[in-house]
Amino acid sequence: MTSTAAESVELVEHAPAVSLPLAGAAGRALAAADIVDAVPDPYTPGRWSLRAGSKVGAVAVSVPGADTPVTVRVTPKVPIARLFFLLGYSLDPQGGWRDGEVEVAEHRDLLPALAHTVERQVDRALRQGLLQGYRATEESALVVRGRIREAEQIRRRFGMTLPVEVAYDEFTMDIAENRILRTAVERLLRLPGVPSDVRRRLLHQRSRLADVTAIVRGRPLPAWQPTRLNSRYHHALHLARVVLDGSSAEHAPGGLRIDGFLFDMNKLFEDFVTVALGEALRGTDHTSRMQDPHHLDEAAAIRMKPDFVLYGPDGTPCAVVDAKYKAEKRGGFPDADLYQMLAYCTALGLCEGHLVYAKGNAPHAAHQVRHAGIVIHQHALDLDQEPPGLLTAVRTLAQRLVNTPRV
Known part of the structure; x- marks a missing residue:
């Protein structure tokens, strides 16, 4: 009798391996992506031996021909509140970011806690309105604004008067800080396992950032500098960077797709120890x-x-x-x-x-x-x-x- 492939896999960081029914394409994808240790069971066809290492979080594996993706969740052994303390201290040891600010007590799983925390920090950042700033812009225009890019005018227009190739600094909401927050919110909305109430609040934050351009996936994040003017954004930006850095890459050979979020506990512990020693x-x-x-x-x-x-x-x-x-x-x-x-x-x-x-x-x-x-x-x-x-x-x-x- 052939067992039905599992639609949800629950593992614990560094726990003993478990044997589960899994589609062959999904098992091979998990093994190739280095998400968990995955090997086919040599004695029972259709079953795979899965063991989580130091990567924790959640990923969805969409297999061609399957109606629903296989969701893999890896729970950390460290309590969620403690994990967020390690993370917060590593990102900003002098910022006063402590357990009380991340508010994760109501969430026992990593991804819901992360989504909740990011949404709360984004809400705090935007409470006084969206930050605005100057952004360097280059474009073709019918009127002169800023300075004329003479080399581009000659190369593109061959002596034509209009349009004019210009460069100027535009005062706008579409700046690096807002773009990073918008992209992190969009990213969380696509991840599996975000609670419905948190998802609703994330949709509200996305509407507040509707006039901001999201960063195209695969492109580097724009640089931003911490200043007094953007201080209310700092915690939200640090967490947004964690979301975007921890997003697993898509894998699409033969239509296969893996999407999700993973923390590497090795790096998190290393960052905490080194930053805390430096502060001490x-x-x-x-x-x-x-x-x-x-x-x-x-x-x-x-x-x-x-x-x-x-x-x-x-x-x-x-x-x-x-x-x-x-x-x-x-x-x-x-x-x-x-x-x-x-x-x-x-x-x-x-x-x-x-x-x-x-x-x-x-x-x-x-x-x-x-x-x-x-x-x-x-x-x-x-x-x-x-x-x-x-x-x-x-x-x-x-x-x-x-x-x-x-x-």
């Missing part, structure tokens, strides 16, 4: 660099990029940190991380290195490397604790980095 060290005589490029070998052929390098007052490296959001192996932390940190310490001339995990067997472990004089520390940051406790743990680690003995 603000005001000291030390400086820090994130994703700091170096080379392992003298010929500069082997590149490496530690997550966080701390420099002393004399400008030389004094500590190195790598953040690792991943499940432990049964016997302890994965050995590959230790080898990587050993390479960092060797290349930077440090006698200590620090690995920070989302969880661990113990709050702290240390390994003395034989014949090298290098100690590799492994720290476990408990994400289940409240934000003040998280930040206190990071500050404690930051102080340890400052006190790291020099070679």
Whole structure:
């Protein structure tokens, strides 16, 4: 008896694999898109073994010939409110964005919470009306406005007087900030799993932004600069960027389409740890660099990029940190991380290195490397604790980095 293909798949981040009935095209699409680990069940045709990794969110897989798309939802192990704290702090550590502002308590799933939060932030941004600003415009016109683009006039018009190729600054609502918000709202309205009440409010926000041009999918987002004039937009713009960056690409071989939103918990944890360490060290005589490029070998052929390098007052490296959001192996932390940190310490001339995990067997472990004089520390940051406790743990680690003995 052939089982009916599932229309909705519910998985938990880093949980054991589950076997589910799934159309072959959908299973192959999930495997190729690196959304989840998907392999066909060798013993039961029509079933696939699915296991979620560190990507969380929701995607819809539209398979040719199927009446409805297959929706895959991956739930994070971290509480939703805590996830949004990590996200908010990483985006704007000094902006005062805390649990009370993101208002996610009523939503237990990631995508509804994200859609709700974006809509609330957009509403706050637009409460005083749409921001206006100057936008550089180039066009063909029947009257002279701004300056004439002489080279374009000659190239396009061959000596004709009209129309005139002109360039000017237009005072308009169709500026980068509003375009990013409009595009994020449009994006959320197309995602699966947005609650009906949130969808209605998003439609209202779209109507407020009706005179703003959405960004064509695949085009880069326009640049904007945080200023006093657009300060009420900051939180909404940060979240809108998260929505647009986390949108999965469409895949259309043979009419197949995958559309959705995914968070990479690896990157989220790494961003939080590095940003929080930088904030904890603000005001000291030390400086820090994130994703700091170096080379392992003298010929500069082997590149490496530690997550966080701390420099002393004399400008030389004094500590190195790598953040690792991943499940432990049964016997302890994965050995590959230790080898990587050993390479960092060797290349930077440090006698200590620090690995920070989302969880661990113990709050702290240390390994003395034989014949090298290098100690590799492994720290476990408990994400289940409240934000003040998280930040206190990071500050404690930051102080340890400052006190790291020099070679």
